[in-house]
Structure formats: structure tokens, C-alpha cells
Amino acid sequence: MLRGIELRNFKAHEELSAQLVEGINFVYGPNGAGKTSLLEAIAVALYGSKWLQRTKAKWGDLLRRGAREGEIRLSLVGVDGAEYTIVRRFTASSSVPSATYALADGKPVARGDQDVTAVAARAVGLSIDEFANLAYIRQGELRRLLAEADYLDRLFRLDEFDDLDEVVREAVAEAGKKRANAEGRRDALERSLAELRARIAKLEAERAEAERKAEELRPRAEEYKKVEEEYQRLRARSAALEQETAALRRESESLEEELVSLDIEREKKGEELAELARLEAELASLPSPDPALEQQYHEAQRVLQALTSMDPAVRSFRPEELEALKAEREELIARRAELNNKLAMAREVARIASRAREGRCPVCGSPLSPETAQRHAEEAKRLEEELRRAEARLMQLEVELRRLEKLREEYLRYKEYLPLDVDSIKRRVEELRRAYEAQREAERRRAEIEARLKRRRALEEELKALDSRRAEAEARLGEAKRRLAEAEQELAQLRPKLAELEGLYAELRAAYEEWLKASARAEELAKQLAAAKAEAEKAEAELGRARAEAEAHAKAEERGKALRAALRDIKPLARKMFIDAVNAELNSAFLRLRHKEELRSASLAQEEGRYYVVVSRADGQRFLHTSLSLGEQNLVALALRVALAKALLGRPPFLILDEPTEHLDEVHRRRIVELVRDLARDVRTVIVTSHLGEFEEVADNRIDL
Template identity: 30%
Template sequence: MKVEKLIIKDFRSHRLTRVNFTSGINLIVGQNGSGKSSLLDALLIGLYWPAKPRDLKKDDFLRIGGTSTEITVFFEKDGVRYQIHRNITRGISFVKYHDGTGWKTLESGQRQVREWMEKLIPYDVFLNAIYIRQGEIDAILESDESREKVVRQVLGLDRYENAYRNLLDVRKEIDARIKAVEDYLKSTENIDSLIEEMEKSLTEVLRAINELSPILPKLRRELKTAEDELEKLDELSEEVNALKLEVKRREGNVRAIEARVEELSRKLAEAEKRINELKEKVKEADKLREKAELYTKLSEFRKRYSDGKAKSEKLAESYRAQIAGIEERLAELEELKSRLEELERKREGLLKKLTELEGSVKAYEEVKTLEANLKRLMSRLRFSPEELEELERVVENARKRKDEILRRLEEIREEKGALKSHASERNRAILELKKAKGKCPVCGRELTEEHRKELLETYLSEVKGISEKLKALDAEEKELRQELVEVERKLKMERELITQRELLEQAKELEDKLRTYNVEELRARVEEYEGLRNELGKVEGELKNFREELAKGKALERKRNVLKERLRAVEKKLEEIEAELKSLGFSSVEELDGKIEELEPVYRRYLAIKDAEKELKKEEGLLSATRTELEGAKKALKAESHLLSEARRKLEALEAKYNPERHAKARERVAELREELAKTEEKLRGLEERRDEIVENIRKLKDERERRKEKARELENLKRARERVQGLREKVKRYKNLLKEGALAKVGEIASEIFEELTEEKYSGITVKAEENKVKLGVVYNGKEHGLGFLSGGERIALGLAFRLALSLYLAGEISLLILDEPTPYLDEERRRRLVDIMQRYLRKIPQVIVVSHDEELKDAADRVIKVSLENGVSVLREVELGV
């Protein structure tokens, strides 16, 4: 993977930042808080958001004053160029690739893009093999267990551990299947005896079927004869019952027709009476028709006259009022023209004042940005300047005291070595004196017992004195090492000291910038600016209303002309109504009302009898229909009486042939035969079903016997598979341990070279030992191996850095990108200088390296340098020319 370009918008302190990356070593340098580490966070979020990284929260992204956080990453992988874009605020994501002619979309959606990136480069691989974050050095130095965890993640040993655990799950699954097969084989041991019992049962059932089968045909013949006789009797019974029903039905018909003849005769007499009455009403209506029609004509005109005159007079009054209102409004609009000119002049004056105040408004916005940044920095400050000075004194004293302790420990070690050497010599001399005969092994003269005793006492006294000195030195060394632990604890505060000092310096810088502004004066100008803007808004609102009102003038004139036309039309209509009244022969409406009142009784009587002629015709039609219907009813009565006599004669003839007792006995015989046949058939069906069931069970048992043989073969295969899985599991464990040992051996060689350079070859190497869940580190000094407690604080940091760089360099043949975040925070000047040489010698083996640091000395090792600074609360990037 090679990163080509990163574009971020409104992310933390970055407003809009574009940074290009090249092959070789890219150095991003800047003071703490300038926004340089935010670039690496943006890279991680751009590639793996929203699932990873979990320690970065969405609420911390958006820049103060920003609108929308956006990140775009351009990179190349296996010869293909990609770009991933994310709008964090709106939740939009997509990934594209370049096909040589243009960008084509691959995926869109947050989840889809994240899953695609995880498949291309898993997050754990990126974070462990590619990205060395701040804090990993501490994890390497913290304990053997945490160091082993870092090694396992970077080297990818987790894959083998997962395979080892997964193979255990496979073995357990095979064990479960073995047990299930064994249980099955045990449960089916007696299958042959079951088959034999089933075959015996089948023989007995077949014998019973053969005995029962001949009986059925005989029963079916007897039942057929009985059913034929019963069918004939059923038909005769149905004929008798049908004739009885027909006689009853015809008797009812005769009675109904007789009642209908009587009803029609009564209706005929009533109709003749109503016809005579209607003929009289028809004559009266002819006499009243002319006066009734005159009443209708005059009433309709009276209503039209009243409605039309009232409506027209109301419209005329409305039109006159509207015309007067419009003329009054037109007069008011003439007065608005002078007020409009006055407001135009006022608007120009306000715009001029606002232009003069815009510079103060921008300055005040910058002040608010500086105050917000200062507030954020102050919230992170934990110490006052005085407390920082005290902390610096504590750290400086601890550093001096540590050097003193280490020097004294070195002196104690040398003293103890010399004393132990001297004690060893004296002990050998004592042994030789005890064994010596003749000459003294010390002075060479004749050895007497007195001289031997004198020398032994002297040497023993010296050995005793040496032992007491060694105890005193051991006690002093113990006290010094205990004090060293406390001193190291104080030295760990140096990291917090550096961070807090940088925060304090940034806060002072912001305070100095704020002092250059007269905040109260700017605030007053901003308030004045806001007041003027509000006043301008009101003036422009009035101007808009006035212009709109003036624009309405012509429309009002057109409307006034239309209303005058309508008024003239209404007045003409009123004149036409009065003329129509006179044409009817009336001089006034009162005279018209008198005539209508005179004609009203005649009109009401006419309404009451005007439909008499229609009713007369209707009644005459009904009279004719009733006479016709009466004649038909009399004919129907005669025909139905004849049919009733015929039906009674046939019924008497059939009742003489039918015997109910014989019919009942035939029905009982058929029922008995049907029941006996059904029982016999049911019994035979049961035997046949039992036969089929036994045959099917025998087949299943034989199939199960074959399956049992297959299960026996499967059991053997499962046992062999279990042995293979167990063997593979042991191989995976051995391979993982071999891989770990081989990798750590190579890492140890690379780390030794780097550490020797960082410590000016004070140490001759690093030892790396792998144990279960532990990776132990040591150093070689003067040919002897020592633990990490032997190192100073700076040397421990150098060792952690050398080991972590060695892990990535070990993978350099597999990775094409390495990212280092602040590799020098605790290195002294000399070690930082040596890190430059190490970067030039070792890191150039990796095609692309991105280093983020506040240390500008690393420029000497870089191929490209980008400087990040904070200006007015916003991160700004500038490329630095090498050699400058």
C-alpha cells in the first residue's frame, strides 16, 4: 500500500487541508497541538470509520465553527489506485477505483465501504504492521506479557493461535460424532432378531387374508338382490306420496281461485263509482284553468321583480362604496412617494456605516476563535506555571539523582567484584595453607605450625572483613535500588511536564495575541454593527412595502374603471325591471299584489282538481283490466276442479297396490346385509394394511441394517480423522513456536544493531527470549546479560524504540508502508541524532515511510518535509525545502 493524498475538511483544527505523500521518507513536523497527529487520525478514520478506531469519537471531530467533517484518502494497492471519501457529519461514504480513463464507483454506504476496506487490508494488520502509534513503546517496556502481546499482534501469531483453538473445536466435534455413532450402533444391536419376528407376523396375516377373501362375493350378490326389491317398493311409495301431495295442492288452488273471483267482483263495483265522481271534477277544472295560469304568471314576475331589484340595488350600493374607497387609497399613495425618497437616503447612510464597521466584526470573530482555543487549552492544563517549575525541579533533581545512583551502583558493583576476587584468593590461600607441607606457599620459607596458624588467622580475619563489607555494600545497593524506583517514578512525570509546558506556551501565545485587541471596544462596535443591521432590515422592509403599495396604484385605477362600468350595468337593469311592471298593466307593485291576492283561492282549487282527468283515465283502464281478470279466474276455477277429480281417482288405484309392511321388511334386510358386508370389508382392509405395514417395516429394518454397516465404517473414519486433527494441532503449535523463535531471533539481531547505534555501542547487543505468554528482553554489557532494570530511563526508551522498529523492519519485505507517530519524545539530543542515521540506513528499505514528530532534527533523514503550524486556531501546512 502507498498513500498518495489526504484531503480533510473541518476536522479538529483543520479547516481545509490537502497533503500529498511521495515514496521514501515523508516527515510531518510541528509543535504539539498544531494538528500534525490529527492527520494520522484522519487517515485511520478515512480508511476504517465507523467501526475503527474505537478510541476516536464522532463528537470530537467537527472543527469549532465548521459545518461538515469530510475526509478523502487516495492510495495505491497492487498497482490499482483507489479513493475513499467519507462525510462523517452526513453519514455518506463511497470508494472508487481508477481504470486508466476515469474514476469508477466500487461501493457506497458506510457499512459496505468499511467491509470492502477490511477485506483489502484488515484493520489489525494496518495497525500492527504498518502504524506505530504513540504508547506502543510503553507497552513494550511495561511487562513481559504486554511485550508478548505486541509481538503476537505485529507478527500475526494470533492466526496460528486461532487455528490451534479452532482445531480443538474440530476435535471436540469429531468426538461428539464418534459418541453419537457408537450410541447408534449400540441401540441397533438386535436388528436381525426384529426382522425375523416381523417376517413371522407377515406369514400369519397373509393366512388370515386368504381365509376371508372368498366370503365377500357371496355377500355382495345377496345384497344386490335385496336392494333391487327395495328399489321397486321405494318407487311405488314415492308415487303414492306424490299423488297425495298433488291432491292437497289442487284442493288449495280451487279454494284460492274461488276467493279471487269474489274479490274481483267487489273491486269492479267500487271502480264504477269512482269513475262517475272524477268526471264531475274534470268539468270544474276546465272552467278554472285560465285564471290559475294568470296567477302563476303574475306570481313568478312578482318574485323576479323583488329578487332582481333587491340584488341590483345592493350591488349598486357595494360598487359605489368600493369606488369611493379606491379613490381614497389613490390619494394616500400620492403622499407615500415623498416618504419613499426619505427612506432611500436613510438606507444609503446605514450601508455606509456598516461597511466602516465590517473590519471590527471580523476582528471580533477572530477574538472569539482565540478565546475558544484558549479555553480548550486551559481545560487541559493541570498545573500552574509555578507548579510546572516545581515539577521541572523535581524531574531535574531526579535525573541528577539517578545519575548519581547509577554511578554509585557501578562503583558498588566494581567494589563487590574486587572484594569477591580478593576473598576468593584468600580462600584459595587458606586451602593451600591447610594442605601445605614443608615450604610456605606464600613467602617460600620453611613452614612452621606457628607461622601457618598466624597466616590462617590473618587470612580468615581478612575474609571476615570482606564478608562484612559485602553485606554493607549489599544493603547500600538495596537502598539505592529502592530509591531508584522512586526516582524512575518521578522521571515518568517528564512526559506530562513536556505536554503541560507546551500547552502553557500555546496558551501564553494565544493570550499575547488576545492582548493586541481592544476587546471591549470591538464588542461595542459589534453591538453597534448588529443594531445598525437590525435598523437597516426595518428600513428595507418599509421600502419594500412602500414600493409594493405604489405598484398597486395602476391596478387600483383599472379596478375603479371596471367598477364604474358594472354600476352603470346594474342601474340599467333596475330601469328594465320597472318597465316590465308597467307592460303588465300595473302602475305600482301594490296594485300587482292586490291582483295576485284576488286570484289565489281560484289557483288553490285548481291545484286540488287539476289531476282529475289523469285519474279518470287510470281508473277506466283499471276497470277494463278487472273485468278481463274476473273472466279468466272463472275459467281457471272450472279447469282446476276437473284436475282435482282426476288426481283423487289415480290415488285410490295406487293405494290398492302398495303394502307398507312388506316395504319395511325389505328395508331391514338391506341394512343387515350392508352392515355385514362393511364389517367383512373393514376386517380385510385392516389385514391388508397390517400386511403392508409389516412389509414396509421389514424394508426399513433391512435398510437400517445396511445403514448400520455404513455407520461402522464411518466410526473407523472418524477415529482416523481425530488422530489426524490432533496431529495437525500439534504441528500448528510447533510451527507457531518455531515461527515465533525464528522471527524473534531475526528481530533481536536488527534490534541489537539499532540499539548499539543509539547507545554509542555501550552495549554489545540485545537478548530476546520467548516463553509461554511472555517475551523477555535483556542487554549484553561487558559480556554479561542484564535485565531492563540495569538500564537508565533514556536507555530503556531507546531499547523499546529499537525493538519496535525491528519488528516492522522484519516485515519490511511484506509491507510497503510504515507510519511512525512521535518516535522521539523521550530521546536525548544524542540519541535523536543517531535516530536520523538509523532512519537513513534502515527505514529506506521500506518503499514509503510517514513520520510525525515535533523534532525538526529528523529533517536530515527525510526525502520530503511538511511543516504544520497553528495560525488563528487553524492548522496550516507548508512544504519545507530540504537543506534549509
């Protein structure tokens, strides 16, 4: 029994709490008030995402606009008597697993969408198909019952007979294929086994022949092994002697080459000693060096460099000319001082004369004519001109004195070289250079000869060592030639024996190889024979299994065909049983809903794959439900829906009817109210919605929206 439901942010409902009681629960409200949303919330609470998949909806379709999450809380008493609370919280994208759970008598029993759905379905005793098709009669679905050809077959679960028949058909076809495969494998194995037996007989004959031939060749094979051992020993000794003689020849040639090389080297050493004796005589003839020559050469170079780098004016420098210019400069300096004093006095007199009044001096009062004043002014100009010439001459003297002072410095530096002639000095430098270079060359040659003479003792020791090495090489050469002669003699004795044994070895080797082939052939045939016998045993066992498998699949095929025949017979009987059970409830409900007394009965019938409700009148006439008015068709569909629920579920735990009086007149609505009242006697909880108030008088609980 459903106890109550609470909604938060579900479609149009921000907050809603509704209590449900045993009996009739009437949900009343105008169109658009959310009556259908309340019923849909019960379906979502029970079956979660499975209900959304069935109705092709999304969680976001259920969430109130602007809300982040919604919640449904449904309370009910299960068929096992326990009190359940189903809570589902969701967002626009999915269910919230941590806030989706089920309680049984206050204890958690499930968490998460799928587990909660399983608990809820067990609690109400209805699968999602039974709930959707029988317990929940949604608005606008009443006429769907007869409009869809296979709808009732799915409710009766008769389609499962077709599914089972398809499964059996596929199983029969698979059994037929397996039987044919097994029979084909059986026939192939029988042919293969016959071939294997013939092959075994052939292999046994071939093996006996190979063993006989190998036994005949065995003595020759044993003789071959002895001859081979001796032959290989002689070959190895011959090869060793060949290698030894070749090595001794190479050693002799190498020693002879070494002796030639030593003789050449001794000759070179002798020539080098003779050269050293000649160099010693040359060393005695070299002149003794002059220690002062190098100093004289460098001194002459220094003098020549000084004369060539000296200013040519230095040669014409006269010290008395410098002294005369210095004296002239001193005189000009004194004269400049005298002129400055006279000029200052003349300027002062001219200044005073310019202030004279009435021909008298303003200082002393003596007579002062204009001519006198003019004369003093001209004197001042003359003095200024003379002073300017003196200053100009002083500047010239300073420049000339600086030049002469510089020449004097060079003159003093090169004074001792001035009497010398540059060309004579150049000739002297060249003579000294040639003498100096000749002396240096002689010293270089002296050092070179002395260095080479130092090797005389080492050269003599090397010559002794060469004599010793030559004696040793001659001794080794004699030993190598002796050993070579012995090896060649032994090799000459060995070759005839080896040639004789080689012919016998080749003859016996051919027999030995035939024995090996015969023995290997016998072993290979023995292996093939064992493998063929094992394969024959395996084929016999597999043949037995193939025969048993073919027989088993043949029996399974026959049983499948018999089962399909039985299913074809049972399906009509099952359909008749379901129709009879539904008709018992349908006629009862129809008689309560009819408003014309002439309509005596209504029954469900099936013809050519479609279902019809056949209505009978008092005059015995029968006609299909499609001949009724729209309102009467709705009444028939409602009666059929109630009959299906009672016939297929027995006593349903609850029934939900959404707007069952849609498109009906007042008389028909009255009949439906009476039918709902009667249903409450068999169904513990009935929930019915309407935007009219016709159910109020029979309702045990009213929920206003």
C-alpha cells in the same frame, strides 16, 4: 513510496500542501502545530472509516471547527509501480461517497469509502493491522510493545494458532457428537429393522387368514346382492304405494271439505238473493224526494243567522230621527258661520275702542265712551262662548250621525226581516232540518239499495259457477276413492311378500357385512404389508448410511485430535522462529542505539506468557529491560519496533515515526537520528516528526509547520 499530501479543513489545518520525497522527510514544528494531525491524515487517507473505528474517532473529530466539509488528497507510488491518488471528502457526520475516490495512473479505479480503502491497502501492500502495528509508530506507543502481554503474539499472529485450535476443538467435539448421534441412530435402526421384519411376518399370516375367510363368504355375498335388489325394489314400490294412498286420502278429504264449503257458499248466495228481493220491495216504498226542501232549509238558516247576528239597536232605528239630526247639524253650521262673522266684527270694534283718545273713535272721530267699549268687549266674549257651545254640539252631532248612519246601513240590510219573529224562525228551521235529514237518509238508503241490486246478475252467475264446481268436485272425489281402493288392494298383496323377503335380506346382510370386513381387512393388511416392506427397505438403506456416517465421523474425530496435538507442537516452534528473526534485527539496532559500551546485546525472550527484552553486559550478566532507565527503555522499544517492522515486513514501503525522541536526552536523541539515517537505506520513505531540530542534518526533505 508516498509522494505528497494536501489537506483542507482537517483538524487545525485550513489549507496544507506537503511534498514527500524518497528518503527522510522531517516534519518540524512546535507542540500543537499539527504534526501528529498530518500523520493521522495519511492514515485516514489510506484506511478511511476503518481507521476511525480502530481509533474510536468520528468524522466530526477530524473536521476543522466552523467548516462544513474537509478533504484529504494523498499521492503515492504503489508496490505495483502505478501512481495512485487517494481523495477523501467528508462532513461532520460521514464520508461523502461521490467525492471519495481513487485514481491509478490518472484513471478511476474505486469510489466510496470501503472500495477506496481496499485499493489503498493493495497499493501500499499493508493491511490496516500491519500499518498500525508496524509501519506507523505513534507518539507514546513505544513502551506499549512490552507492556501488553499479547501484543507481540498478535503481531506474530500466534493467536491464530489458538483460534485454529479452538476451531479444531469445536470441530472435534462436533464430530464426536455427530459420531455418537450416528451410532445411536444406527443402533435404533437395527432394532427398528428387526421389529419391522417380525411385523412383516405377522402381517403376511393375517392377510392370508383374511383372504381365506373372504373367499368362503363370497357366494353368500353374491346371493345377498340379488336379494337386496329385489328387496329394495319391493320396498320402493311399497313406499310409493304408501305415499300414493296417503296422498289420495288427503285429496279425498280435501275434496269433501271443498264440497261442504261449496254448499255453504251456495246457501249464502241464496240468502243474499232473498235479501235483494226484500230490498227491492223496500226501494219501492221509499218516498219521492222534494227538490225545493234543501233550498227552503238553507234559506231559513240564512234568515235566522241574519236575525241573530243583527245589532238589537237596528229594531229601534227611526229614519226621521237621522233626518232631524242632519237638519240640526246644518243649522249649527250656518249659526257657526254667523257667529264667526259677528265675533270678528266685535273683536275689531274692541280693538279700535282700545285705541280711542279723549272719548272719540280714531277712525271716524265720533264720540266713543268707555262704557261702549266695555259693552263691545263683553259682546265679543259672549259670542266666543256661544261659538264654543256650537262647536261642541257639532262634534256630538257628528258622532251621533256616524252611529245612526251605520245603523241605517244595517237597517236597510235587514229591513225585510225586521217584521219576523226569531222564535218562529227557529222553529221553522228545526222543522226543515228534520225534514231535510230524513230526505237525505232516504236518498242514501235508496242509493245503497240500488248499488246492492246491481249485484243480482253477478250473484246469479256466481251461483251457476258454484253448481258447476260442485259437480266437478264430486266427480274428482269419486275418481280419488276408486284409485285409493286399487292402491290399498295392491299394498295388501305386497306386504306379506316384503315381510318374507325382509327376513332373508337381514340374514344375508350379516354374511355380506362379514365378507366386506374380511375383504377390507385383507386389503388393509396388504397395504400395511407393502408399507412395512417399503419402510424395511428404507430402514436398511438408512442403516447403511448411518453405519458409514458413524465410521466417517469417528475418523474425522481422530484426525481432529491428531491435528490439535500437532498445533500444540507447532506453536512453540513458530514463536521461536519469529523471535529468532526479530532478535537478528533487534540486536543490530540495539548496538547502534546503545551509549554504554558495556551493554553487549539485547534479545527478545518469552516466559510464562509474557515477553521481555534481555540485555547482556560484557561481564556476562543478563537483566530485563525493566531494569533500564526510562530513556534506555524507550531506546529498546524503538529498536524492537524497527526490528519487528523489518523482520515481519522485509522492506517496508514506508515508516512513520511520531516524536521518537520524546523524553530522551541529547545523547539518546543523537543515536536515534543515526538509526533513522540507517533505516533510510532499507526503507524508501521515512517520515519523522519532532519539535526539536535534531533530524535536520539527516533529512532529505523538511516540512515546517
